[in-house]
Amino acid sequence: MTDATDDLLEDLDASLDDSLDAPGLLPNVVAVVVTHDPGAWFEECFAAVVAQDYPAYSVLVIDTASKADPTPRVAAMAPQAYVRRLSDNPGWSKAANETLELVEGATFLLFCHDDVAPAPDAVRLLVEEAFRSNAGIVSPKLVQFDDVSHLLQVGLSADKLGEPVALVDRGELDQEQHDAVRDVFVAPGAACLVRTDLFRALGGYDPEIHLLGDDVDLCWRAQVAGARVIVAPAAVARHVEALGERREVDDRRRLQARHRLRTMLTCYGPVHLLRVLPQAVVLLVAEAIYALAAGHRSQAADALDSLRWNAARLSQIRANRARLKAYRRVPDSEVRRLQMGGSARLVAFLRGQIGRDMDDRLSAFGASSRNFTGSFATTSRRVEMSFWVATFAVVAFGSRLLLLGTIGSFGELATFPARPWTLLDMWHSSHNVAGGGSDAAVATVFALLGAAGTLLVGSISLLRRALLIVPLITGGVGAHRLLGADGSRRARLVATIAYMAMPLPYNAIARGRVGGLVVWAAAPWVLRSLARAVNREPFTSASSWRQRVLGTGLGLAVVGAFVPVALLAVVVVAAALAAGGVLAGRRGGGTRALALALSAGLLGLLLNLPWTIDLVRPSANWSAVGGLTSRSGALSLGALLRFQDGPLGAGVLGYMFVMAALLPLVIGRDWRREWACRAWMVALACWAMAWLGQQSWWAYGFGPPEVLLAPASAALALCLALGLMAFETDLRGYRFGIRQVLSLAAAGALTLGTVPVFAASFDGKWGFPDQGYDQVLDFLAADRATAGPSRVLWIGDPDVLPVQGWHLAEGSAFGVSAGPVPAIADRFTGSAPASARRAGDALRLAAGRRTARLGRLLVPLGIRYVIVTSAAAPFSDEVRPPPPDIVRVLGDQLDLASVPVDPTLRVYRNAAWDRAVAAPSFPTDPTHASAGRLAAISAQTLAWLWVSFVLLRRWRRERKVGA
Numbered sequence: 001m002t003d004a005t006d007d008l009l010e011d012l013d014a015s016l017d018d019s020l021d022a023p024g025l026l027p028n029v030v031a032v033v034v035t036h037d038p039g040a041w042f043e044e045c046f047a048a049v050v051a052q053d054y055p056a057y058s059v060l061v062i063d064t065a066s067k068a069d070p071t072p073r074v075a076a077m078a079p080q081a082y083v084r085r086l087s088d089n090p091g092w093s094k095a096a097n098e099t100l101e102l103v104e105g106a107t108f109l110l111f112c113h114d115d116v117a118p119a120p121d122a123v124r125l126l127v128e129e130a131f132r133s134n135a136g137i138v139s140p141k142l143v144q145f146d147d148v149s150h151l152l153q154v155g156l157s158a159d160k161l162g163e164p165v166a167l168v169d170r171g172e173l174d175q176e177q178h179d180a181v182r183d184v185f186v187a188p189g190a191a192c193l194v195r196t197d198l199f200r201a202l203g204g205y206d207p208e209i210h211l212l213g214d215d216v217d218l219c220w221r222a223q224v225a226g227a228r229v230i231v232a233p234a235a236v237a238r239h240v241e242a243l244g245e246r247r248e249v250d251d252r253r254r255l256q257a258r259h260r261l262r263t264m265l266t267c268y269g270p271v272h273l274l275r276v277l278p279q280a281v282v283l284l285v286a287e288a289i290y291a292l293a294a295g296h297r298s299q300a301a302d303a304l305d306s307l308r309w310n311a312a313r314l315s316q317i318r319a320n321r322a323r324l325k326a327y328r329r330v331p332d333s334e335v336r337r338l339q340m341g342g343s344a345r346l347v348a349f350l351r352g353q354i355g356r357d358m359d360d361r362l363s364a365f366g367a368s369s370r371n372f373t374g375s376f377a378t379t380s381r382r383v384e385m386s387f388w389v390a391t392f393a394v395v396a397f398g399s400r401l402l403l404l405g406t407i408g409s410f411g412e413l414a415t416f417p418a419r420p421w422t423l424l425d426m427w428h429s430s431h432n433v434a435g436g437g438s439d440a441a442v443a444t445v446f447a448l449l450g451a452a453g454t455l456l457v458g459s460i461s462l463l464r465r466a467l468l469i470v471p472l473i474t475g476g477v478g479a480h481r482l483l484g485a486d487g488s489r490r491a492r493l494v495a496t497i498a499y500m501a502m503p504l505p506y507n508a509i510a511r512g513r514v515g516g517l518v519v520w521a522a523a524p525w526v527l528r529s530l531a532r533a534v535n536r537e538p539f540t541s542a543s544s545w546r547q548r549v550l551g552t553g554l555g556l557a558v559v560g561a562f563v564p565v566a567l568l569a570v571v572v573v574a575a576a577l578a579a580g581g582v583l584a585g586r587r588g589g590g591t592r593a594l595a596l597a598l599s600a601g602l603l604g605l606l607l608n609l610p611w612t613i614d615l616v617r618p619s620a621n622w623s624a625v626g627g628l629t630s631r632s633g634a635l636s637l638g639a640l641l642r643f644q645d646g647p648l649g650a651g652v653l654g655y656m657f658v659m660a661a662l663l664p665l666v667i668g669r670d671w672r673r674e675w676a677c678r679a680w681m682v683a684l685a686c687w688a689m690a691w692l693g694q695q696s697w698w699a700y701g702f703g704p705p706e707v708l709l710a711p712a713s714a715a716l717a718l719c720l721a722l723g724l725m726a727f728e729t730d731l732r733g734y735r736f737g738i739r740q741v742l743s744l745a746a747a748g749a750l751t752l753g754t755v756p757v758f759a760a761s762f763d764g765k766w767g768f769p770d771q772g773y774d775q776v777l778d779f780l781a782a783d784r785a786t787a788g789p790s791r792v793l794w795i796g797d798p799d800v801l802p803v804q805g806w807h808l809a810e811g812s813a814f815g816v817s818a819g820p821v822p823a824i825a826d827r828f829t830g831s832a833p834a835s836a837r838r839a840g841d842a843l844r845l846a847a848g849r850r851t852a853r854l855g856r857l858l859v860p861l862g863i864r865y866v867i868v869t870s871a872a873a874p875f876s877d878e879v880r881p882p883p884p885d886i887v888r889v890l891g892d893q894l895d896l897a898s899v900p901v902d903p904t905l906r907v908y909r910n911a912a913w914d915r916a917v918a919a920p921s922f923p924t925d926p927t928h929a930s931a932g933r934l935a936a937i938s939a940q941t942l943a944w945l946w947v948s949f950v951l952l953r954r955w956r957r958e959r960k961v962g963a
Contacts, residue, residue: 004203009950014380014407015065017294026055026109026127027056027106027108027127028056028057028058028105028106028107028108028902029054029056029057029058029107029108029109029110029123029127029193029352030057030058030059030060030099030103030109030110031049031052031057031058031060031108031109031110031112031123032060032096032099032103032109032110032111032112033046033049033059033060033062033063033112033113033114033358034062034063034064034092034095034096034112034113034114035060035061035062035063035064035070036063036065036066036089036114037066037067037068037640038065038066038070038073038090038114038115039115039240039242040498041115041145041240041242042070042073042114042115043073043077044117045114045115045117045238046073046074046077046078046114047077047117047241048070048117048118048119048120048238049112049116049117049118050077050078050081050668051120052118052120052121052122052123052124053120053121053123053124054124054127056900057123058080058081058082058106059078059080059081059082059388060081060082060084060099060102060103061074061081061083061084062081062084062095062096062098062099062694063083063084063085063086063088063648064086064088064089064090064091064092064095065085065086065087065089067089069085070083071083071085071260080848081640082100082102084102086098086667089539090210090647091207091210091211091213092189092205092210092214092740093204093205093207093208093210093211093214093471094205094207095205096111096204096205096214097204097205097531099199100200100204101203106196107195107196108122108126108127108130108194108195108196109193109194109195109196109199110126110192110193110194111189111192111194112190112191113189113190113191113239115145115190115239115240115241115242116142116190116191116238116240117145117237117238117239117240117943118140118191118235118236118237118238119235119236119237119238121235122140122191122236123193123235124138124270125232125234125235125493126138126140126193126232126235127193129181129230129232129234129235129748130193130195130460133181133228133230134228135227135228135229135230136194136195136196136198136222136225136227136228136229137187137192137193137194137195137218137219137222137227137228137230137256138187138192138229138230138231138232138235139155139184139187139188139191139192139193139229139230139231139232140191140192140232140233140235140236140237140962141153141154141174141178141179141232141233141234141235141236141237141491141704142154142188142190142191142237142238142239143157143174143236143237143238143239144171144238144239145238145239145240145241148174148236148238149173149174150171150172150173150174151168151169151170151171151172151173151174151178152170152171152241152616153166153167153168153188153190153239153285154167154168154178154214154231154232154233155167155182155184155186155187155188155229155231156184156185156186156187156188156215157184157185157186157338157339157340158185158186158220158339158340158344159339159340159341159342159343159344159345160215160264160276160279160336160339160341160343161260161264161276161279161283161343161345162216162217162220162259162260162261162263162264163260163343163344163345163800164186164211164213164216164344165340165344167184169277169666173679173935178233178862179233179234180233181230181231181232181233182230182231183228183229183230183338184229184230184231184338185219185220185223185229185338185339186215186216186219186229187215187219187229187230187231188215189214189215189218190237190239190241191237191239192215194218194353195227198222198227199226200721201327202221202222202225202327202873203323204220205217205218205219206262206263206266206320207229208262208313208316209259209262209263211255212252212256212259212899213255213260213262213263214258214259216259216260216263216952217259217262217263217267220263220267220335221266221267221324222266223330223335223338224324224327224328224329224330225324225327225328225329226329227717228329230948234769239416246370246865250879250904251300253302254305254306254319255303257284257302257303257305257306258305258306258309258310260306261280261284261306261307262310262313262317262826264276264277264280264385265277265310265317265321266320266321266324267324267335268332269331269332270329270419271332272332272333272336278368281307283307283343283346284303284304284307284344284390285303285304285609286392287299287300287303288300288301288303288304289392291303291390294838302701308909315858321729322711322790324849326531345938347350359372360682363919380902387493387497388493390929391476391496391497394757394761395472395476395500395761396756397761397762397764398506398760398761398762398764398765398766399468399469399472399761399764400761400764400765400767401764401765402465402468402469402764402765402766402768402925403465403469405764407461407464407465407468407768407772408666408769408770408772408773408774408775408873409772409773409774409821409822410512410768410769410772410773410802410870410872410873411511411513411514411774411873412512412513412514412515412824412827413464413467413468413512413514413772414773414802414803414821414822414823414824414826414827415773415774415819415821415822415823415824416449416460416463416464417460417823417824418460418825419453419458419460420450420451420452420453420454420456420458420460420463421450421453421454421458422450423446423447423449423450423453423824424446424447424450424451424454426442426444426446426450426825427443427444427447427450428442429448430440431830432825432833433818433825434707438460441611441613442611442828443561443611443828444557444561444607444608444611444940445561445562445828446544446824446825446828447940447941448558448561449463449824451841452466464640464949467514468509468514468517468519468768470521471505471514471517471520472500472505472517472521473520474521474522475499475500475505475520475521475522475524476496476499476500476838478499478521478522478523478524478525478528478714479495479496479498479500479524479717480492480493480495480496480526480528481525481528482495482524482714482717482718482721483536483538483718483721484532484539488724488725488728490724490728491721491722491724491728492721493727494505494720494721494723494724494750495524495720495721496715496717497750497754498657498716498717498720498721498750498753499524499713499714499717500757501657501753501754501756501757502643502713502717502753502757503642503643503644503645503648503649503756503757503760503836504516504521504643504645504648504659504705504706504709504710504713505517505521505766506518506646506648506757506760506766506767507644507645507646507648507649507947508646508648508704508706508767509766509767509768510646510647510648510766510767510769511646511872512768512769512872512873513704513706514562515562515563515703515704515706516563516704516706516707516710517706518558518559518562518563518568519559519562519563519569519704519706519707519710520706520710520713522555522556522559522566522710523710523711523713523714524559524714524717525555526552526555526556526570526573526711527573527682527711527714527715527718528550529548529551529552529555529600530546530552530570530573530574530577530593530596530597531577531593531675531678533548533589533592533593533595533596534577534588534589534590534592534593534678535589535592535672536586536588536589536674536675538671538675539673539675540900543667547649547950547951548596548600548948549599549600549603550603550951551951552600553594553599553600553602553603553604553607553947554603554628554902554944554947554948554951555757556570556600556601556603556604556608557599557603557604557608557944559604560604560605560608560612561611562609563703563707564608564612564625564703565625565626565627565702565703565707566703566707567601567604567605568601568843569686569689569707569708569711570597570600570601570704571594571597571598571601572685572686572689572708573597573682573685573686573711574590574593574594574596574597574598575594575597575677575908576678576681576684576685576686577590577593577681577682578591578593578594579681579685580677580680580681580682581674581677581678581680583677583681584673584674584677584678585674586674598796603947606943607940607943607944607947608940609939609940619938623958625699625703626693626700626701626702626703627702627703627704627798627804628701628798628806628807628813629693629694629698629700629701629798629810630797630798630799630880631799633799633880634694634695634696635690635694635705637687637691640687640690640691640694640709641654641655641687642654642655642658642711643656643657643712645705645706645709645725646767647878647956648697648756648757648760648766648767653752653753653755653756654753654756656749656750656751656752657716657720657750657753658716659745659746659749659752660720660723660746660747660749660750661679661680661683661716661720661723662719662746663719663720663723663726663727663742663746664676664719664722664723664725664744665680665719666739666742667726667727667730667731667739667742668722668723668726668728668730669726669730669745670730672722672725672726672730675718675722676719676723676726678778679715679716679718679722680715680719680899682711682712682715683711683712683715683716683719683880686708686709686712687708687709687887688710688714689702689708690708690709690712691701692707692827693708701798720746720750722935723743723746727743729939731743741961752914766804767873768904769872769873769875769876770875771873772873772874772956773802773821773822773873773874774821775874776874776875776900776901776902776905777820777821777905777907777913778821780792780820780821780865781819781820783820783864789819789862790863790864790865790913791816791817791818791819791861791862791863791864792816792817792819792863792864792865792866792867793815793816793839793843793858793863793865793866793867794815794816794817794867794868794869795808795812795813795814795866795868795869795882795886795890796812796813796815796821796868796869796880796882797811797812797813797880797881797882798812798813798871799868799872799880800869800870800871800872800880801813801814801815801869802815802817802822802826802869802872803815803816803817803822803826804826804827804828804829804831805826806836806837806840808840808843808844808886809847809883809885810855810884811882811883812882812883812886814836814839814840815829815836816839816863817833820865835861835862838861839858839861839863842854842857842858842861845857846889846890846893847885847886847889848890852892852893853889853893853895854866854890854893854895854896855893855895855896855910855911855913856895856912857927858908858910858912859913863910864909864910864913865907865908865909866890866896866904866907866908866910867905867907868882868886868887868890868905868906869882869904869905870882870904870905870906871904873904874902874904874905875902875903875904876904879904887906890908893908894908895911895912896908896909896910896911897911898953
């Protein structure tokens with residue numbers, strides 16, 4: 001402390017001790033009271049503001065457009081007070097900043113809310129302590145208005161994200177235990193003494209933080225400038241805390257989130273901001289996710305709105321940062337020492353304190369918000385939240401390289417066009433370039449992918465990542481919604497965890513089966529829709545029949561665009577639901593479910609016209625709908641029960657879900673046992689059909705394994721949720737015995753069943769291959785640039801063929817790609833084009849030893865390379881070798897030259913191509929659609945738009961009625 005300060009303090013003390021005989025030596029203080037529609041408390045509070053024993057003191061009242069002019073009330077108590085009325089209500093901060101123009105010559109400003117009543121000696125004690133401690137901002141001790149023996153606030157701390165933290169328990173008995181003068185991070189804005197020169201240097205309060213957080217922002221900036229913020233508990237002020245009576249709760253919560261983020265963006269230097277900002281964003285997103293899961297959409301909107309609000313004001317924030325940089329004296333590391341470690345909101349949540357007046361100034365978030373945040377405090381909600389966070393973390397951690405790494409061309413994630421609108425061109429083209437080229441209709445999936453890519457600002461990379469990640473999210477949400485609102489929170493959580501922990505979606509990612517992922521994502525939604533058609537508790541719905549058909553049909557149209565055979569699987573699921581009801585003694589509703597499946601499936605077929613016509617015309621075969629079945633990669637019954645259709649799976653642990661799903665059949669009663677029977681019948685029917693499709697004597701395939709295994713896994717997830725509900729409701733009706741033991745065993749089995757997926761998450765990409773065909777076969781693309789357009793003939797096991805294939809011989813199939821690297825267009829061919837059939841005939845001639853010059857037969861078809869693949873991806877460990885005869889026959893051809901590439905790929909160059917007189921010409925790009933084709937796609941587009949519009953209008957009407 002300087003000598004001048006000591007002298008001034010001694011003069012101050014002497015003057016006060018001598019009854020203030022020399023007021024000219026005292027620093028002037030102006031009390032600034034900001035009012036807005038003050039209540040009945042105003043007279044008592046304002047009288048206390050006026051009745052101070054400090055002589056160099058005046059009062060300024062700033063009224064923010066109160067409905068009734070407070071001037072007569074002020075004049076009755078303090079005729080000498082000056083009243084400034086504003087024409088509108090700009091908020092606390094802008095109103096308080098009026099002092100920058102109105103006040104001159106004052107050393108201190110005492111900012112007060114209109115509901116604060118300071119003790120008669122409060123101003124004198126605050127000024128004393130300001131000089132004694134050389135402080136820039138001083139706060140009094142705030143106590144309850146009607147009982148001064150109970151504390152409200154003795155200064156505040158804050159965390160690194162700007163969340164204020166109380167230093168005393170609200171309502172704590174005041175026994176002078178907090179009466180020591182100390183540094184604090186925040187002086188509560190209800191009443192604080194601020195040095196005028198500091199206030200002017202800081203530019204006053206941030207005008208955009210017009211309420212809630214204004215004190216945090218001012219004190220943070222003051223400390224960055226090198227000023228001290230202290231609390232002087234000897235000075236006491238009573239506080240009504242009337243803000244909650246004059247402010248909407250939802251608006252308050254939104255303002256708090258906005259202003260916390262704005263203060264943090266303003267006050268941190270660039271280094272600390274780069275470290276802390278991602279943490280703030282993650283916590284905001286996590287809060288929004290939990291709020292959505294808990295059914296509090298307004299809470300989620302408020303959290304995310306803070307990001308939007310601050311992003312729209314980046315220019316203001318940059319200007320604030322530049323102004324703060326000019327007088328920054330203390331580094332962030334020093335300021336950080338005054339803050340609380342960690343996240344105050346996260347700690348309060350884990351302790352169950354959110355909603356219990358964590359923010360003492362405002363009683364946390366207010367009454368209605370406490371109904372939400374108070375639910376955090378219950379053990380069940382905290383446990384549920386912990387599981388949600390864990391599930392989200394495992395999926396995000398396991399998908400990190402899919403989000404951030406390189407995704408090669410592989411499976412149904414084959415090479416995409418450079419721009420998404422090229423996919424739209426393919427869709428309405430009159431020439432289908434796939435499979436060697438034909439005039440057949442193009443799959444509707446290209447329209448869906450093109451529209452999705454356009455919505456994703458034309459980013460093909462983002463579209464390919466979304467095809468892997470969005471189905472994971474959609475399937476998890478569908479499992480959570482499976483039981484609807486009638487299911488308990490814990491039951492819905494169990495269904496979600498079980499469905500997400502089954503290996504199906506991750507194996508689909510590892511094998512590049514986007515269609516299988518889409519089916520898995522849709523399975524719980526479709527099962528729920530069919531169950532609601534049964535219309536038995538808890539699956540009841542007030543939706544009309546038309547709405548059910550349109551909604552389910554639209555979803556099936558999307559699924560059918562990727563996997564047409566899935567439309568038939570829905571009928572199997574509906575029939576199994578009906579059969580399960582008969583088994584449980586509840587026959588009603590099964591016919592309605594079957595009718596819904598047929599009607600919605602038919603609508604799905606119609607919405608995919610004209611492509612579906614190509615799948616059923618006489619020249620088509622079953623492989624166009626259900627694909628080819630791999631005999632070498634047939635799944636055993638055990639693998640089907642474990643849902644292990646790929647690399648992910650763990651032997652005995654894979655059976656844990658099946659064992660746990662038996663619980664509702666054992667302990668369930670009433671509708672819980674009925675729906676367990678129906679769900680088990682669905683699982684058994686799907687397993688049986690999947691097993692049938694794996695048999696060598698069965699000639700038909702059922703598409704990717706997920707087509708039947710996904711409904712079975714959704715049915716098991718439903719059984720697990722029903723088991724928990726039976727445990728909560730029905731188990732208490734039994735004596736202690738084997739049922740209780742089985743319940744504990746089921747819980748343990750469910751826990752063990754999640755282990756394989758947790759272990760697989762460390763891979764970071766769920767087994768997705770490191771390299772794709774675009775990387776290994778890049779030399780073919782370079783060769784094509786010099787030799788002109790050409791096609792590639794692919795041969796291999798149906799499960800590893802990167803293009804749509806047709807049967808060649810036992811255990812092998814062939815397909816034709818329009819370019820050197822498999823493209824997305826080569827996956828959705830439909831019936832075999834004439835050129836593909838001719839390629840198959842040429843291969844059979846060579847296999848029958850009736851030609852040794854296969855290359856010469858392939859030249860007219862535009863085929864320059866023949867590739868035999870034995871794995872789904874280059875350098876894969878899962879090898880499906882083709883029949884030895886195929887390799888031997890190709891090696892014996894006189895005009896095929898082997899090109900070494902990769903152990904899983906045998907590449908043969910067609911030497912006859914180089915000796916040909918002229919390379920064949922054929923269309924390689926989409927062509928303009930004919931008038932008939934344009935009419936067909938126009939009708940298809942209108943049908944999609946009409947169904948979507950009807951559903952959207954119905955949904956908005958239901959929301960309006962619900963509100």
